[in-house]
Amino acid sequence: MDDRTRDDPVKDPGVTKGLAKRPMLRYTFRVHNIPMTRKPALPFARVDYKAPQATVRRAARGDAEQIAELVAPYSAEGLMLPRTAEQIATSIDNYVVATDAAGHVLACAALEEYSPSLAEVSCVAVAASQHGRGLGTQVVLGVERLARARNIDEIFALSLTDNFFLALSYQLTDISRYPEKLLRYDALAKAGVTIVPKRCYQKLLGASWGAPQLVAVAQAPAAKKRKVS
Numbered sequence: 001m002d003d004r005t006r007d008d009p010v011k012d013p014g015v016t017k018g019l020a021k022r023p024m025l026r027y028t029f030r031v032h033n034i035p036m037t038r039k040p041a042l043p044f045a046r047v048d049y050k051a052p053q054a055t056v057r058r059a060a061r062g063d064a065e066q067i068a069e070l071v072a073p074y075s076a077e078g079l080m081l082p083r084t085a086e087q088i089a090t091s092i093d094n095y096v097v098a099t100d101a102a103g104h105v106l107a108c109a110a111l112e113e114y115s116p117s118l119a120e121v122s123c124v125a126v127a128a129s130q131h132g133r134g135l136g137t138q139v140v141l142g143v144e145r146l147a148r149a150r151n152i153d154e155i156f157a158l159s160l161t162d163n164f165f166l167a168l169s170y171q172l173t174d175i176s177r178y179p180e181k182l183l184r185y186d187a188l189a190k191a192g193v194t195i196v197p198k199r200c201y202q203k204l205l206g207a208s209w210g211a212p213q214l215v216a217v218a219q220a221p222a223a224k225k226r227k228v229s
Contacts, residue, residue, distance in 0.1 A: 054106055054130075054139045058146070059095035064088040064176030066105035069094060078196045079160065080125065081188070095123070098135045107135035109143045111155075114180040119147050121157040140168060148205050154183075155205060158198040161188045170201035177202065 034128050059067065068085040075082040088095065091110070098107040107130060110123040121143050126136045140157075147155050156178060166172070177180060177200070185195050 008192075015056055024033035033041075038140045039053065054098045054100060054133070054138075056096065056098045056135075056142050059092050059097045059108070060143075061089055061092050063095070063097055063105055063108075064092055067097065067108050070105055070108055070127060071123060073128075073222065074125055078194055080123065081193065094146070096139045096146060100141055106130045107139045111146050111150075111152075113150075113152070114178070116151070117153045118178070118180070119152045119155050120152075120181065121155055122180075124157070124159075126213075136164065137168065144203075154202065154207055156200060156202045159160060160198050161195070162199065165201040165203075166210075170203045172200040173200050175200040 065085045068083060069086050071080055071083055074080040094111045094113075096109050096111075097105050099105055105127075107126040108123060109121060109125075111122040112122045114120065121140055124136055124140060144155065156173070157170065158164055158175070158181075162172070189195055
């Protein structure tokens with residue numbers, strides 16, 4: 001299931017004379033490449049001063065069971081292809097997750113490769129209690145960054161809603177553009193899996209493409225220093 005809302009643009013309220021008590025946004029930048037540690041945090045997560053922080057990172061094998069539990073309700077409704085924890089574990093390096101401070105998986109997305117230059121953004125799911133926080137957007141951006149790190153030039157996604165992927169600069173296209181996906185659908189249908197028709201969206205990742213690197217950290221303003229006479 002797609003997260004149907006995006007984060008609102010981060011605005012810098014600034015700090016002007018007489019408004020010192022308003023919150024400030026401190027902007028920092030991080031490197032473009034994905035770290036290769038066991039659970040590297042991706043550099044475009046937004047830390048909200050008023051809401052619990054979610055960490056967007058590459059998935060680890062220990063996340064497989066939680067990812068399976070997250071996608072299960074959507075698979076039951078026919079909105080997503082079924083995936084077992086074992087299937088997810090075998091391709092865990094292709095997953096990106098958003099987790100809370102306790103490590104619980106709140107959202108996920110996966111990169112499914114068809115060729116050295118083509119892949120699909122799949123398995124996009126957000127916990128029902130977390131809708132509206134923009135976590136779907138963040139895990140999809142994580143998958144895009146992963147695709148670019150693997151030198152994949154073109155990605156596509158299937159969705160029942162238009163707004164989500166169009167807002168991320170995807171273009172509406174015809175699924176016939178991807179015969180590899182149609183062949184996989186045929187195989188699943190013959191195996192008894194119900195396929196729900198979805199609209200297809202495409203995005204090119206060229207040399208000029210870059211995932212957001214900005215991290216906005218909102219914090220309370222520092223207290224004024226008292227003058228000592």
